[in-house]
Amino acid sequence: MAAVPTPETPGPTIYSVADAAGVSIATVSRVLQGSASVSARTREKVLAAVDRLDYMPRASARSLAAGQHEALGLVLPELHGPYFSELLMGFEEAAAGLDLSVVLALVEPDRPLDGARFTRLAAGVDGLAVLGGLIPDDVLRRATRQKPLLVVAGEGTAGFEALAAENTASAEQVTAHVLDAHGRTRPVFAGDPEVAPDVRLRFEGFTRALERRGLPVPAPLGGGLREADGVDAAERLLATGMPTDAVVCANDEIALALTARLTAAGLAVPGDLAVTGWDDVMAASYVRPGLTTVRQPVRDLGALAAHQLHERITGAAPHDPGVLETRVVLRGSCGCPEPAPPAP
Amino acid sequence: MAAVPTPETPGPTIYSVADAAGVSIATVSRVLQGSASVSARTREKVLAAVDRLDYMPRASARSLAAGQHEALGLVLPELHGPYFSELLMGFEEAAAGLDLSVVLALVEPDRPLDGARFTRLAAGVDGLAVLGGLIPDDVLRRATRQKPLLVVAGEGTAGFEALAAENTASAEQVTAHVLDAHGRTRPVFAGDPEVAPDVRLRFEGFTRALERRGLPVPAPLGGGLREADGVDAAERLLATGMPTDAVVCANDEIALALTARLTAAGLAVPGDLAVTGWDDVMAASYVRPGLTTVRQPVRDLGALAAHQLHERITGAAPHDPGVLETRVVLRGSCGCPEPAPPAP
DNA sequence: CAGGCAGTTGTAAGCGCTTACAAGGAGGTG
C-alpha cells in the first residue's frame, strides 16, 4: 500500500481505473458523472476498481476540461461577532446545496486583499461575493470584468450587483422609538458612516428620524465596529460632558462596550441614557439591562448571495436585488420593560 | 469590450496574451511565474498585453500542469461563538501567508459531510484539516489515504496526526480552584464527554480534581454546546433538587445560559452555585457576575494547523504535535472578586 | 577567426479529465 499521495507520488488517475476495470477512460468518466448510459455490469466493474484503488479525481483536471471551477469565492473581513459567521454559514450551506465549493478570503486591517491574493482567489472560482465596503471600488470594477461579482451588505449604487438587509428604515424606527416612546431628545449616533455602507445607511435612518421631528442632528461619534471602539466612543462622550440622553449604536459590540464603560463611570442605562445596538448578538440578551437592537436575517443574506451568484454564473435571469427585512428587538436598554427570562 | 466572462464566453487565455505580445506562451508563462530569465523588454511587452486583455490565468489549468492545487481544505461545524471563527481566521491567515487558498466546508447537524461533498472538497485541495470529533474515524481513515490530513482540537490517539489546545490540566485547575479557593464540595460537569474530544478531556480534568481530593464524581449533565443545552442542563439540575454547589461547564455558552436560567429560578451565582465556562467569549466579560473561564489560543491553533499541513504536503519534517497552552481567567461567577471594569 | 558559453526564446510534450463522434452489437421490423 503506497503512502499518502503527495505531489511526488500522485496516486491513481482515471487511466489506472480504466485499466483496472478493463474499460476505456471515457467509460470511467461516464460512470463517475452518473451521466450517459452505461450498462449495470460495467458500472459495477468501474466502481469496484475505483474503490479498490481509492481513486479520487483531480478537481483541476475536471475543471479544466469542463471549463468551470464549481466554486464560489467569498471575501469577508475579520470574523468578529456572529454577523459574519452567520453570513458565511448561509453562504456555505447554499453553495453546498448547489454542489459548489466555497473558497474563503479574509481581509484584515494589516492584511488587505492585494492584487496577488485577489487574483489567486478569483482565478479559482466561478464567481465572487464580497462584503460591501471592504474593497475599493476600482478594484471591484476590475474584478467585475473577470468574473460575476456580487456585493453583499453594500449599496446598490456603485453600479455593482448588490444585496443587503434593510438598514435605513429600521434605524429610523429604532431611533423614533427612543424619541417617542421614551421621550429622549438629544440622541447621538455611535459609529462612523464612512466605515461601511450599512453604517452609513443606519446613520441616514437615524438622521431622518431626527429631522422629521425638527431635532438637530449631531455629528456621529465615529469609530469602528469593535468593542474597543465602543469604549472609545463612551470616553469621548464623557469627555464632552455628555450632551446626550440616548446613544444609537452602529452595532451591538459598540453598544455593549459603551454601556459597560458608561456604567463604570457611574451613569445609568437606561436611566441617564438609552442605548440601542444592531445585530442582536448573544450577549445582547444576557446583559442587564438587555440590549435593544435590530435583528437582521443574516444567514438568509448569505444564502441568497450564493444563489444569486450561481444564477449569474449559469446565466439564469438574475433575481431582482431584493432587500431583506429586519426586526427591532426591544429590551431594557432603551427604557422598555425587560422581556421574559433571558434564556432563549 | 466583451461582457463578463462566463463558461460560454471564456475570456482571454495564455495564447491570446502570447499573440498580443508577439511571443510564445512559454514566455508568457515565464513572465507570470516571475521565474526564469526573461529580458526586460519582453517582460514589459507581456505585462502590457496581460493588462490590456485583462488576462487572468485559470487556476485549474495551472494546478493540472503543476500537479498541485495550492489550496487547503478546512472542515468545521457550525460557526457558533467565537471559537470557530478564531480558528478559521488563524488558519486562513496562515494559509494566505503560504500563498494557499482555503476551501471551507461546514458540517451542520442536518447536513453531514457525505461522501460526495467530502470527495469534492478533498479533490480540490492538497491537504485537509478537520475539527476533532466531527467526522467518523473510518471516513477519516479513508481520507488519510488520499490526502495529508490533520485533526484539530481532537485527540492524538486514533492514529491521525492531531493538534490541540491543552484541556485536561486546565479543567483540573479550574475545578480545583472552585473546590479549594471557594470551598465547594459537590460540583457537577455540564456537557457531554461524548460530544467532542475536547469535552471528554475537560471532563477528565474535572474528574481528576475530584478524585485527588477523594470526592465522588457525579455523572456529567450531558447535552450539547449551545445556549439551549445550557438551559436544559439548568432545568435538569432544578428538577433533581440541585445536589450541587458548583457547575463546571464545557463552554461559555452553556455556562451563560445555565446561569441565566438558574438566576431566573431564584438561585444566586456565585452564592448558591459557582459557575465556570470555557473559551472566554465576549459575553463572559459583560455579564454580572463575570464568567470565570478558560481562554485558549484558538487563533494560534488554526495557524499552526495550516503550517503543519503545509509541511506535511511539501514533505518537510513535520513539527512535533505540540499542545497549546491555555489560561484560566477568574471572574465573579466562581466567587472571586470581580476584576477591574468590564471594558476590554 | 573558430569554438564555446551564457542568456533568451520557442517547440512540444504532457498534466487528468470531458465529450463529440464513430463504431460495434443486439434486437426489432418488413
Next chain:
DNA sequence: CACCTCCTTGTAAGCGCTTACAACTGCCTG
C-alpha cells in the same frame, strides 16, 4: 433475412497551463 435503431463502448481531440529541451543570438576566449 436484409436493414434500421438503439444501446453501449471506445477513440481522440481538446481544455489552458508548466517545463524540459532545443535552438538561436551575440559575445568572449584562445
